[in-house]
Amino acid sequence: MATKSSYPHQNPIDALLDYLRSRPNDTFLIDERGVALTYSDLYNTASRLANSLSKFDIGHGDKIAIVMSNSVEAVISLFATWILGASAVLIDPLTISEDLDYQLSDSAPKAVIADKSVIERERAVLSKYRVIGVDISGQGVLSFQELLNSGSPTGLRPIEVRDDDVGLIYYYAGIAGRTMQVWHTYFSLYSGPYAFGEAIGLGPRDSVLVVAQLSHILGLTELMSAFVRGSKAVIARHFDAKDTPELIRRYGITVFAGVPLMFDQILNNKDLSPNALSSLRLALSAAAPLPPTTQLGFYQRFGVPLVQFYGLTEAYVLTVQPIKYKDITGTVGSAIPGAELKIVDPNDPSKELGVGSVGELAAKAPWIMKGYSDPEDTRKAIYNGWLLTGDLMVMDDKGLLYFRGVKKRMIKYKGYPIFPRDLEIILMRHPAVKEAYVTGEQAEDPNIGQLPVAYVVLRDEYKGKVSDKELIDFVNSRVAFYKKLRKVYFVDKLPTK
Known part of the structure; x- marks a missing residue:
């Protein structure tokens, strides 16, 4: 089943330039320290950083690794990378030792932007690269702040990119069953988050809380959905069950996405009053099955709908559960605008299965990954233009999907x-x-x-x-x-x- 979508044909830098013309002084991003960026601030700071990075011969088609927890600096680094027409390699800052060494040596970035904690922990691995540190410099580490201050926002026009140029690389190849590069294009960076935002009615009046890490597709999708839909984003370095409700109250958060465990921890916080989350109009859960007891318990205690959505690293988001879910708990929802979904025989993807049959979910959407770094694994994952997700599901006569297990090893x-x-x-x-x-x-x-x-x-x-x-x-x-x-x-x- 499929639903239609009509999103602008843009990439993130096109959208930022539009905001500069239409609403430059509106706040886009706030972090938990209270540091705020308007669209104009974001463009100017990202341009200055891009200008400094360009002096290291970093440009179109190159790679910049970002190994950072959620922060304003991480978002600036992302947009600086895209202004240069480069690919952002997002690596979980918890990645250590041989794991980190593999991801960096495999992607071969021209620069690594990292948090102080990552640099201090992984000096041996990072010694082979040009490292830019946040809140740390010296001993072969360039200062993020000094680069930002030394770069000029003038004289550096954003590099023009093609729709299919790779703008984002992740190292979570779930369908392939091993760690390797997952490539997303500049166009998918806009279209995927836009379609998700359209599915949940995200708009300029919303404030979105981002606590899932940007180094995971959940966090990035939430941030970019807020960006492309003109919403405000509040970004927290980590999730904390005690701090999150206070952030929701302080900034009037209307939309919050996380994993089931986060919502259980909030529910277990006995100090919260029933109106503690009163600004929220919607909470969303992904990355693992959402227990009906959590879903209904959250609504009964706080009066906020908590709905499931489904996505994967290779495809951003594909489904969202209807907000009026009381009689349909257990479903991961139906196709979001622009996505086509069907159930196929796990052993023969050419055979589509009917309503009520358990099979592998296949998906087609403009924001599906360009592919893996391994062409053979790409051929296995994409069949006649359809992404074979490796997840086993059932579709009912309303187009609602129910998770039934996995074909992939994860x-x-x-x-x-x-x-x-x-x-x-x-x-x-x-x-x-x-x-x-x-x-x-x-x-x-x-x-x-x-x-x-x-x-x-x-x-x-x-x-x-x-x-x-x-x-x-x-x-x-x-x-x-x-x-x-x-x-x-x-x-x-x-x-x-």
């Missing part, structure tokens, strides 16, 4: 995607490991999701000489906190994959 922990293959590759580097298979075990708290565990076959000469703790430590010293292995089971034969 673990979800607190909404974070974990690719078992990445952990298996690290385990196989240990000299004692002959074979390894990583899967997810359901946590005691269903809202946490799954915990990564490994089944390991040891080489004969290491049997009885290597502990499970040694292998767990070997992996966990190399990956972000959410990817950490929780158990290792020694077996003589791997489970059937």
Whole structure:
């Protein structure tokens, strides 16, 4: 099923130039410190940074890695990258050690813009790159603030880009089942968020709270939806169950998106009064199934509709649940404007399945990824123009979708995607490991999701000489906190994959 959309044919810099002409002094962005940027401020600061970066021979088609928590500086860095016609490589600031080294060496950025905490933790990895630090300089690190101050906003016109030029690169290839580059175009950076904003009625009177990280598609979609739809965005460095309601109150937030665990934590905050979130007109949940008890409990306590939406790194957002959801809990919704969805045979995508049949969700939309860095994996993921999501669903006669499982190999922990293959590759580097298979075990708290565990076959000469703790430590010293292995089971034969 599909719904129509009529969005402007633009990219983010086109839109920013339009705002400069129509509403330059309106506030677009505020952070939790109270630092505010008008559209004019955003253009001028991003232009100054772009001007300084251009002196390092960074321009059209180059890559700039941004390894930062949510902040005004992160947003300025994004727009400076796009003014240069370059690709922004968004890397989770929790990424460590070999994981970070792989993503940087694979993308080969001409500059890395990073938070102080990332630079201090990862100096060895970052020593190979031109590093620009926020709140830190010296010892081979350039100062973000000094670059910003030294750049001139005049004499640097935004580089013209084609619709299919790559403007955004993520490292969450969920369909492929391993970490690799996911390419999004300049056009999709506008069209995908615009369609999502249209689906939820986002407009100039809205204020959107962004707490999901920009280094994940949820956070970026929320920020860019606010931008392209002319709404105000308030950006928080991290989610905090106590601070978030205060931010909602202080800034009159009308729309807030997060993962189910965030809403459970807000519900568990007994100090909140029933009108604590009174400015909200809509709350949205994604990245993991939303329990009906959370959905209805949130509405009953705060009077705010909490609805599910569905998306993935390769496709921004594809569905939103109807706001009048009381009789249809459990659905992830129907197609947003501009998206076409169908259910196909998981073993033969040429066969479309009917209403009520479980199959793989296939999607077509103008904002679907351009592809992966690996052409073969791109061919596997896109069939005759349709993205094969790897998610198993059922569609009813109203076009509403119900999640039924996954075809792809992925673990979800607190909404974070974990690719078992990445952990298996690290385990196989240990000299004692002959074979390894990583899967997810359901946590005691269903809202946490799954915990990564490994089944390991040891080489004969290491049997009885290597502990499970040694292998767990070997992996966990190399990956972000959410990817950490929780158990290792020694077996003589791997489970059937």
